Amino acid sequence: MAxxxxxxxxxxxxxxxxxxxxxxxxGGLVIYPTDxxxxxxxxxxxxxxxxxxxRIKGIKLEKANFSFVCSDLSNISDYVKQIDTSTFKILKRTLPGxxxxxLPGNNNLPKEFKKKNTVGIRxxxxxxxxEIVRQLGNPIVSTSIHDEDEVLEYSTDPELIFEKWQNLVDLVVDGGYGGNEASTIIDLSGFEPVLVREGKGDPDVF
Structure with missing residues (x-):
């Protein structure tokens, strides 16, 4: 049990x-709070x-769109190609957030993600x-935990999350009640920024 x-x-x-x-x-799996x-x-x-x-998400690893959770902008540059000034300004203005x-991935991507041209950065x-990422010393590969309940897309109560996930993961962090709105996804890998999903972050940042 976790x-x-x-x-x-x-x-x-x-x-x-x-x-x-x-x-x-x-090599354990951890459920943890974000913003x-x-x-x-x-x-x-x-x-x-x-x-x-x-396996838990029911997808093939090479097809998975997991995010890399980084601690700061310099952490990001380890895994993405050199970014231009306008992209950097967007990142500087919005992160942490x-x-x-x-973003376009570089050659440092783990071998499991080498076939991908892009990577999602958080x-x-x-x-x-x-703090977890800082002390670990490298990014966490992450995905959000969806709830099967149609009404509640995301679980917010850590105790309920623990009840549901205790046999699938190794540790659950109780960081207080979570949000129920996912991140805003913006594609900065092309010539123009493209809004992929509107979530908690204001989409009008570019």
Missing amino acids: QFIKIYEDKPSEAAVQRVVKVLRD TVYGLGCDITNTKALERIA PYTFI VPDNNIAL
């Missing part, structure tokens, strides 16, 4: 964050963990998520 850890966003306990990081380093909905994530460098997430930006405005 561990269930309470972490406070205003002052995340270093010991608690280290417990989460250890699970990720050991939008709760996410399901694993260490970007762990193939077996990536395959587990793909409730956006997923699709820097959530949530201290717990950012």
Whole structure:
């Protein structure tokens, strides 16, 4: 059964964050809060963990559109091609924030994602998520946890999330009630920014 850890966003306990990081380093799956909905994530460098997430989502890993959750803009540049000034200004203005930006990937992408030309990048405005990524030392590959209930697209109560997911993942972080609106997705990989999905972030940022 999964561990269930309470972490406070205003002052995340270093010991608690280290417990989460250890699970990720050991190839575990973690459910954690972001500035939008709760996410399901694993260490970007762990193939077996990536395959587990793909299985849970019922998709082939190479076809999966997972996001890379980074801690800051310099973290992003490890995985994307050099970005132009206008793209950088959009990222600087909006991150950390409730956006997923699709950017052209570079050769540092893990082998599982090499066939993809683009990658979705997130820097959530949530201290717990950012601290986990900082202490891990590399991005988390992440996907949002959908609810089967048609009315509730996303689960917001960490205790209910734990009840539902405790046998599928290794750790659930209770970071308080989550949101129920996903991130706004903007494709910045072409000549013009394209709004892919309107979510919590204001789509008029470009």
